[in-house]
Amino acid sequence: VIEMGTPERSVITTCAYCGVGCSFKAELNGDQLVRMVPWKHGKANRGHSCVKGRFAYGYAAHKDRILKPMIREAITDPWQEVSWDEALRFAADRMRGLQEKHGRRSIGVITSSRCTNEETYLVQKLARGVFMNNNTDTCARVCHSPTGYGLGQTFGTSAGTQDFDSVEQTDVVIVIGANPTDGHPVFASRLKKRLRAGAKLIVIDPRRIDLVKSAHIEAAHHLALRPGTNVAVVTALAHVIVTEGLMDEAYIRERCDWDEFSDYAEFVSEARHSPEATEMLTGVPADDLRAAARLFATGGNGAIYYGLGVTEHSQGSTTVIGIANLAMLTGNVGRPGVGVNPLRGQNNVQGSCDMGSFPHELPGYRHVKNADVREIFERAWGVNIDPEPGLRIPNMLDAAVEGTFKGLYCQGEDILQSDPDTKHVASGLAAMECVIVHDLFLNETANYAHVFLPGSSFLEKDGTFTNAERRINRVRKVMAPRNGYADWEVTQLLAQAMGADWAYTHPSQIMDEIAATTPSFAGVTYDLLDAEGSVQWPCNEAHPVGTPLMHVDGFMRGKGRFIRTEYVATEERTGARFPLLLTTGRILSQYNVGAQTRRTENTVWHEADLLEIHPHDAEVRGITEGGWVKLASRSGETALRAHLTDKVSPGVVYTTFHHPDTQANVITTDYSDWATNCPEYKVTAVQVSLSNGP
Ligand code: SF4
Numbered sequence: 001v002i003e004m005g006t007p008e009r010s011v012i013t014t015c016a017y018c019g020v021g022c023s024f025k026a027e028l029n030g031d032q033l034v035r036m037v038p039w040k041h042g043k044a045n046r047g048h049s050c051v052k053g054r055f056a057y058g059y060a061a062h063k064d065r066i067l068k069p070m071i072r073e074a075i076t077d078p079w080q081e082v083s084w085d086e087a088l089r090f091a092a093d094r095m096r097g098l099q100e101k102h103g104r105r106s107i108g109v110i111t112s113s114r115c116t117n118e119e120t121y122l123v124q125k126l127a128r129g130v131f132m133n134n135n136t137d138t139c140a141r142v143c144h145s146p147t148g149y150g151l152g153q154t155f156g157t158s159a160g161t162q163d164f165d166s167v168e169q170t171d172v173v174i175v176i177g178a179n180p181t182d183g184h185p186v187f188a189s190r191l192k193k194r195l196r197a198g199a200k201l202i203v204i205d206p207r208r209i210d211l212v213k214s215a216h217i218e219a220a221h222h223l224a225l226r227p228g229t230n231v232a233v234v235t236a237l238a239h240v241i242v243t244e245g246l247m248d249e250a251y252i253r254e255r256c257d258w259d260e261f262s263d264y265a266e267f268v269s270e271a272r273h274s275p276e277a278t279e280m281l282t283g284v285p286a287d288d289l290r291a292a293a294r295l296f297a298t299g300g301n302g303a304i305y306y307g308l309g310v311t312e313h314s315q316g317s318t319t320v321i322g323i324a325n326l327a328m329l330t331g332n333v334g335r336p337g338v339g340v341n342p343l344r345g346q347n348n349v350q351g352s353c354d355m356g357s358f359p360h361e362l363p364g365y366r367h368v369k370n371a372d373v374r375e376i377f378e379r380a381w382g383v384n385i386d387p388e389p390g391l392r393i394p395n396m397l398d399a400a401v402e403g404t405f406k407g408l409y410c411q412g413e414d415i416l417q418s419d420p421d422t423k424h425v426a427s428g429l430a431a432m433e434c435v436i437v438h439d440l441f442l443n444e445t446a447n448y449a450h451v452f453l454p455g456s457s458f459l460e461k462d463g464t465f466t467n468a469e470r471r472i473n474r475v476r477k478v479m480a481p482r483n484g485y486a487d488w489e490v491t492q493l494l495a496q497a498m499g500a501d502w503a504y505t506h507p508s509q510i511m512d513e514i515a516a517t518t519p520s521f522a523g524v525t526y527d528l529l530d531a532e533g534s535v536q537w538p539c540n541e542a543h544p545v546g547t548p549l550m551h552v553d554g555f556m557r558g559k560g561r562f563i564r565t566e567y568v569a570t571e572e573r574t575g576a577r578f579p580l581l582l583t584t585g586r587i588l589s590q591y592n593v594g595a596q597t598r599r600t601e602n603t604v605w606h607e608a609d610l611l612e613i614h615p616h617d618a619e620v621r622g623i624t625e626g627g628w629v630k631l632a633s634r635s636g637e638t639a640l641r642a643h644l645t646d647k648v649s650p651g652v653v654y655t656t657f658h659h660p661d662t663q664a665n666v667i668t669t670d671y672s673d674w675a676t677n678c679p680e681y682k683v684t685a686v687q688v689s690l691s692n693g694p
Contacts, residue, residue, distance in 0.1 A: 007027030007028055007029055007034055007035065008028060008029050008030065009027075009028050010025045010026060010027045010028065010037075011025070011026045011028070011476050011477070011478045012024070012025055012026075012039055012474070012476060013026055013458070013459070013474070013475050013476045013478060014347070014458075014465050014473040014474065014475050015049070015052070015053035015347065016114060016347045016457075016458035016465070016475075017052045017053055017056070017346075017347055017591050017596075018052070018183060018184055018185075018344075018345060018346065018347060018591075019184065019343060019344030019345060019346060019347060019349055019350065019467050019468035020044055020045065020164075020184050020185075020186045020187050020467060020468065021044045021045075021347065021465055021466075021467025021468070021469075021471055021473050022038060022039075022042055022044055022045035022048070022049050022050075022053050022186055023038070023039040023041070023042025023043075023044065023045060023473060023533075023534075024036045024037060024038055024039055024042075024049065024053060024054075025037040025038075025039050026459065026478045028478065028479070031479050031480070033057065033060075033061075033459065033478060033479065036049075036053065036054055036055070036057055038053070038054065041533055042473075042533070042534075043471065043533055043534050044164060044186075044467055044469065044471055044473070044534070045186045048186045048189060049186060050185035050186055050588065051185075051588065051589055052588075052589065052591055052597060055600070056589075056591070056596060056597050056600045057459065058599065058600040059440070059457070059595070059596040059597075059599035059600060060440075060457035060458075060459050060460070060482075061482075062441075062599040064441050064442075064599060065440055065441065065454070065482060065483075066439075066440070066441065066442055066452060066454045066483075067454050067482055067483045067484075068081045068082075068454065068483075069081070069082055069083070069084055069086070069087030069088075069451070069452065069453055069454060070082065070087070070451070070452040071086070071087055071090045071091075071450065071451050071452075072450055073450070074450075075430070075435075075447070075448050075449070075450065079452065084484065084485070084493065087451055087452075087453060088453075088493050088494055088497040089497055090450075090451060091409075091434070091436050091451045091453070091494060091497070092494065092497035092498045094407065094433070094434040094450065094451075095107050095131070095407050095409075095434055095436075095498065096498060098406040098407045098433055098434060099131070099407075101406075102404070102406050104131065104132045104133050104386075105133045105135060105386075105390070105391075106404060106405055106406045106407065107131055107133075107135065107405070107406060107407035107408065107409075107434070108127060108131065108133065108135025108136060108137070108390060108391060108396055108405065108407075108408055108409075109123050109124070109126055109127045109131070109135065109136045109137075109408070109409045109410070109411070110136075110137055110138065110139070110393060110396075110408065110409075110410045110411065110413050110415065111123040111124060111136065111137070111138045111139075111352055111355075111357045111411055111412075111413075112138070112139055112352065112411050112412030112413045113138060113139050113140055113143075113344075113345075113346035113347070113348045113349040113351070113352040114346060114347060114348065114412045114413075114458075115348065115352070115411060115412045115463075115487055116348065116351075116461065116462075116463025116464055116465060116475055116487075116488070116507065117348065117351040117352075117354070117355050117463060117464045117465065117466060117472070117511070117514065118463045118464065118488050118507040118510035118511060118514070119411070119461075119463060119486075119487045119488045119491065120138070120348070120351060120352045120355040120357055121355045121356070121363060121510055121513075121514055122488055122491045122492065122495075122502075122504075122510060123136065123357070123409070123411055123491055124136040124355060124356045124357050124363075125381065125495075126409070126491055126494065126495050126500075127390070128362075128377070128381075128383075128385050128386070129377075129381045129383045129385075129495075129500065130495050130498050130499070130500045131498075132383070132384075132386060133386050133388075133390055134359045134360070134368055134385075134386050134388065134389055134390030135359060135390035135391045135396065135405075136356075136357055136358070136359055136390060137357065137358065137359055137390075137391070137392050137393045137396070138352045138353065138357035138358065139346070139352070139413045139415075139418065140349050140352050140353050140357065140358075141358075141392060141393050141394075141676070141677065141678060142312070142393070142418060142419055142420070142678060142679050142681075143308055143311060143312065143344075143345050143346070143349060143678070144308075144311055144342055144344060144345075144349050144353070144678075145311070145316075145353075145358070145673070145676035145677070145678045146310070146311040146316035146317040146319070146320050146673050146675065146676050146678050147311060147320055147342040148353055148358070148365070148676070149317045149320070149675045149676050150316075150317045150318075150319075150320025150321045150323070150324060150675075151320060151324060151340065151342075152365065153321060153561060153563060154321055154324035154325070154328070154560060154561050154562075154563060155324060155333070155340075155550075155551060155555050155556060155557060155560060155561075156555050156556035156557025156558070157365065157550065157556040157557075158353060158365055159342075159350060159354075159470050159537075159550070160339070160340065160341040160342055160350075160468055160469055160470060160550075161327075161333055161334070161339035161340050161341065161549065161550045161551055162303070162336070162337075162338070162339035162341060162469070162548070162549050162550070163469045163471070163536060163548040163549065164187055164190060164469050165548070166303070166336050166337055166338075166339065166548070166549070167187075167190055167191055167194050167303065167337075168190070168194055168337075169301055169336045169337030170194060170199055170301050170302070170303040170337045170338070171199055171200065171299050171300030171301045171302065171337070172199065172200045172201075172202065172295055172296050172299035172300060172301070172302045172303075173191065173194070173195070173199055173200070173201050173202070173302075173303055173304075173305065174202045174203075174204065174292075174296060174302070174303070174304040174305070174326075175191075175201065175202070175203050175204070175205070175209075175211060175305050175306070176203075176204040176205065176230065176234075176304065176305075176306045176309065176310055176319075176323065177204070177205060177230065177306050177307050177308065177309020177310035177311075177319075177682075178205075178305055178306055178307030178308070178309060178310075178343050179205070179207075179209045179210070179211075179307070179309075179585055179586070180211065180305065180307075180343060181209065181210040181211060181588070182210070182585070182586050182587050182588045183307060183343065183345065183585075183586050184307075184343050184468070185588055187343070187468075188211070191211070191305075192211070195211075200220075200221075200295055200299055201220040201221070202220075202221040202223065202292045202295065202296060203220060203221065203222045203223070204223045204225060204230070204233055204234075205222070205223075205224070205225075205309060206224060206225060206226065206227045206309075206581075206583055206648065206649065206652050206654075207224075207583070207585070207612075207647050207648050207652070207654055208222060208224065208646075208647045208648075209647075221288060221291060221292045221295065223282075223284045223288055223289065223292060224283070224284065224649050225282040225283060225284050226281075226282055226283045226581065226651075226652070227581045227582075227583045227652060227682055227683045228313060228314075228315075228569070228570040228572070228581070228682070228683040229281055229282040229283075229567070230309075230310060230313065230315070230319040230322075231315045231318050231319050231322055231565050231566075231567040231568075232273075232278050232281045232282050232567040233278065233282050233284060233289065234319060234322035234323060234325075234326060234565065235268055235273045235278075235322060235565050235567060236273055236274070236275050236277075236278035236282075236289050236293070237289065237292060237293040237296065237326060238264075238268040238273075238293075238322070238325060238326055238329060238565075239268045239269065239270075239273040239274055239275070239278075239293075240275060240289065240290050240293035240294065240297075241293050241296075241297045241326075241329055241330065242265045242268050242269055242329070243269050243274075244293075244294070244297075246293070246294065246297035246298060246330075247265075247297070247329045247330065248329070248330055248331030250331075251328075251331030252328065252329070252331070255328070255331075255333075255334070255554065255555065255559065255560050256328050256555075256559055256560035256561070256562060257559040257560070257561055257562070260561055260562045260563070261328075261562045263562070263564070264325065264562035264563070264564055265562075267564045268565075274286075275287070275289040275290050281567070283649070296326070296330060297329075297330050300337075301332070301335075301336075301337030301338045302327070302330055302332040302338055303332065303337065303338050303339050303340075303341065304323050304326065304327060304332075304339070304340050304341065305341045305343055306319075306320075306323060306340075306341070306342055306343065307342070307343045307345070308345060308681070308682070309583070309585075309682055310323070311342075311673070311678055312673075312678055312679060312680060312681040312682045313570070313673065313678075313680050313682055313683060314568070314570045314571065314572075314671050314672060314673060314674060314680045314683075315567070315568060315570075315673070315674065316673040316675075316676070316678050316680075317673050317674065317675035317676055317678075318565050318566070318567075318568075318674075319565075320342075321563045321565055322565040323340055324340055324560075325562050325563065325565065327339065327340045328560045328562065329562075333551050333555075333560070334549065334550075334551040334552045334553075335549065335552065336549060339549075339550075341468065341469075342468065343468055344467070344468040345586075347458075347465050347467070348465040348466060349468075350466040350467060350468060350470060351464070351465055351466035351472075353365075354466060354518075354520070354521075354537070355514070359389050359390035359391055359392055360389035360390075362374070362377055362385075363377075363514060363517060363518045363521075364517075364518040364519060364520055364521070367389075368385065368386070368387060368388070368389055369387055369389070371387070374387065376517050377517055380513060380516065380517050391405065392676075392677050393415065393419065393677075394419075394672070394677050395677075396408065396428070397419075397424060397425055397427075397428030397429075398428070400427075400428040400429070400431045400432050401424070401427050401428050401431050403431065405428075405432070406432055406433045406434065407432060407433060407434035407435070407436075408429075408432055408434070408435050408436065409436040409438065409494070410435065410436065410437050410438065410439075410445060411438040411439075411455070411487065411491070412438065412439060412455060412487070413439075413445075414439070414443035414444055414445050414595065415429075415445050416429065416443070416444040416445040416447070416448070417443065417444045417445070417665065418665070419665065419679070420665055420668050420669070420670055420672070420679035420680075420681065421635065421665070421668070421669075421670040422636075422665050422666050423636075423666075424670065426448065429445065429448035430448055432448070433450075434450050434451070435448050435449040435450055435451070436449065436450070436451040436452075436453060436494075437449040437451070437452050437453070438452075438453040438454075438455055438487065438490060438491075439452075439453075439454075439455045440454070440455045440456075440457060440595070441595055441599075443595065453490050453494075454483035454484075455483065455487055455490075456481040456482070456483055456485065456486045456487050457482075458475055459477075459478040459479055460477060460478070460479055460480065460481040460482065460483075460486060461475065461477055461481065461486035461487065461488065461507070462474075462475060462476055462477045462486070462506065462507045462508070463475045463486075463488065463507045464507075464511065464529065466537070469536060469548075470536040470537050470547070470550075471534045471535070471536045471546075472521075472524060472529060472534055472535055472536070472537060472539070472546075473529075473534045474526070474529045474530065474534070486507075488504070488507055488510065492504060508525070508526040511524060511525065511526060512525065519538070519540060520537045520538040520539070520540065521537055521538075521539060521540075522539070522540035522541065523535075523539040523540045523541065523543070523544050524537070524539050528545075532545055532546070536548055538550075568674075570671060570680060570683050571671055572669050572671055572680065572683050572684060572685050573685060574651075574685045575685070577687060578632070578633060578634065578685035578686050578687050579651070579685075579687065580617065580651055580652065580653050580685070580686050580687065580688060581651060581652050581653070581683060581684070581685060581686070582631070582633070582652075582653050582654070582655065582667065582683075582684040582685075582686040583652065583653075583654050583682045583683065583684075584654065584655055584656065584657055584668075584681055584682060585654065585656060586656055586657075586658070587656050587658065590656065590658035591658070597658070598658070608640075608641060609640060609655050609656045609657065609658055610640060610641055610642070610643040610655065610656070611629055611631055611640040611641070611642050611643065611653055611654070611655045611688065612643050612645050612647060612648050612653060612654040612655065613629075613642055613643070613644060613645075613648065613653045613688060614644070614645070614646055614648050614649060614650045614651075614652070614653075615644045615645075615646065616650045617650055617651070617653070617688070618642060618644045621688060621689060621690065622690055623642050623644070623688070623690060624642070624644075625642065625643065625644050626641055626642065626643075627641065627642050627690070628640070628641055628642075628690070628691040628692060628693040628694075629641070629642045629688050629689065629690060629691050630687075630688070630689050630690070630691035631653075631655070631667060631686055631687075631688055632667075632686060632687045632688075632689070633667045633668070633669070633684050633685060633686045633687075634669070634685065635666060635667055635668065635669060635670075635684075636666035636667055637666070637667070638666055638667060638694075639691050639693055639694040640655060642688075653686065653688060665681075667684055667686065668680070668681050668684050669683075669684055671683075
């Protein structure tokens, strides 16, 4: 990154990487962005940032950006550059033709958690109001969909309960299935500050993450469980709390359904959930389970932070429910310093879920089967909305292979790289007759596309992102879109080409429509966001400047709901051929599949994905530090360099998934969460052996 003197002007906007949602001052000379300075008034970051938000914006100007629309008759044909009019006409005619031939439910959309709330709202509106079906899904399907289900069932709303500031009043922190130091660095700094001030830490993770080894943090409990056994550990913690009478009975009686609690208490009290029985399943010593449970129940304000190590399992939704149970059991929801906090991976995972991207929910998490809710949108949009829930991403791909799903508009998401079972994704895409990819780069999914619509970066548009604490932050246009149109404009042009009468001239009008149709956003306007800097939803008449803490006077659903959390072992089993368990994560300097971070000028960031393996497992295989190994599963195989470390236990290996060459999703299975189909990325039985390289 070259910094180029005193800037001529600056624009306040929001980082487009992780769910912390840091505010930045983008400084420019002319139309050239010269520096991103963390904004001291940003309520999520308070003047701090990490390396990605501060420096990794070079991709927006990268030569790989595709700036002209392209079409082709068949995916074996070469791409042909065309005008926007021609590309949109081609796409619209194909999609309409498919609907005439195969029915209105034969096409659909996939939205992106990278895009703004306004863009996401428009894409699901395209499906419901123009395609006339509910075939809309989001990349949150493969990350936090179990959060939506689990917190919705227990608390009544699918979001974190408290703001980041609240951590400063927390006494005991559980971090489960998350690595904030790498995944959410600015929040991790605040958490470490609180831990240095004396808060206690319980980490539940197969890997010894950085927080555990921090020299400043004493008495950290690390429950290094076998991958895939989160539910058993969380239930065992509840067992200790209930059988030792450590629960907050007054809170439960006042705030929760007592009958459901009684049933749950009976369930968790069974001997099969005792620490000793759980040790056999999970590998976590019984004494450690008991000590952690006592600490969480008696140590003061308790808060739970979790990530994809919770959700990306066949029992992801069950673990989210178990986490909510633990918080209610100990009276730890509804005041500062306590709560349940999903750490969202992408910048706008929260927002993409809020905006109705799921095939069964309209904006604001309201079911499409609810005629009263449909009527609100039918009046606003002037259409009749299909009352039948649509297809999830894996169902779209299945239906494509079966021949009933024919066309897809995919905005800002590379499903061939990021979704599980790459071969199946490729088969599904190849079977479709119109795939429209709308992205910055010619990504892997575009190999199967018939239309490529150039996307715009976060620097080139207005809108909002909603971070992990429900904070709606403004994204402001720093420069004109290099491709000619912001993403929301492209979606509108496609809708118009298909006959819609949409006529938005600025994203603020889209937000006004969201506010008019969605109670939790009823008070949100761009004027309010400009005045306040940001607000946390619900923002409405009752909470005119937003809601930092949820469930203060009662749960959104009324009484909090305890639900049994029966542990069911994943179908993915180790055995003689595949004796090790692979789990995955991220590194600080890279982001997801690396489409943005790998396209920066700073080559230091181009670290390869490594396979972490315990020295004992390495030694018996003759594997040495830095040597090539073959990583093989029942699904496929790839080659990586080995890193020997006792961060992972014997029997467990770990890698990141930032580089296309790693092909982590060639290895992973197609098992998924029972409630939401979120893929089980975090548990794969593998064999590791010496290799000569790729
Ligand atoms: Fe961006 Fe997240 Fe880093 Fe903040 S912590 S600068 S939001 S990547």
